[in-house]
């Protein structure tokens with residue numbers, strides 16, 4: 001038996017209080033999310049829009065939802081009215097669509113820029129050059145309904161923690177450079193979202209401010 005409340009409290013003991021734990025509830029039923037909610041947890045992450053929409057209407061409005069998976073342009077308008085943070089912004093085009101849809105509902109949506117830091121080819125994300133180019137563009141300066149709160153990344157899926165640590169350090173260094181160059185004095189640019197069930201310790205050591213943990217809370221997914 002998976003004890004969701006116990007898993008959260010054990011994680012909370014291992015992770016400094018300054019680090020946000022996003023409980024990744026993809027594939028978990030509403031009843032499991034309610035167990036975590038009743039244990040006091042409020043911050044949850046989902047990677048698919050359809051699944052997120054189906055669940056959220058059956059759960060308390062106090063939940064802070066983070067979108068952590070690739071977001072298709074045509075689904076943006078379904079999430080911007082309620083989402084707490086879109087962690088998976090992986091192109092300027094997507095950012096500008098989020099901006100336009102947020103403006104329509106009078107919101108400013110918190111976003112993280114997803115960086116491609118892993119060896120795998122398939123993972124979405126920016127590289128540093130693309131981000132620098134975006135921040136230098138006139139179009140970027142006209143986006144008033146998105147708030148860039150930091151960066152997100154997924155390390156290579158490997159047991160080799162040296163590889164993983166190197167990728168996390170790279171992401172932290174990207175964050176630091178961006179903070180210095182574009183966000184100095186900006187109170188919102190604070191988040192480095194990195195670390196999952198298999199690598200959160202390395203991520204926290206390297207400076208993660210937000211870990212995204214699924215299987216260590218809800219049990220192994222099929």
Ligand SMILES: *Cc1c(COP(=O)(O)O)cnc(C)c1O
Nearest residue numbers: 024047068196197212213214215
């Ligand atoms: C599934 C997922 C996680 C959590 O993975 P676990 O290994 O179950 O902790 C974290 N981040 C993203 C982007 C995911 O898709």
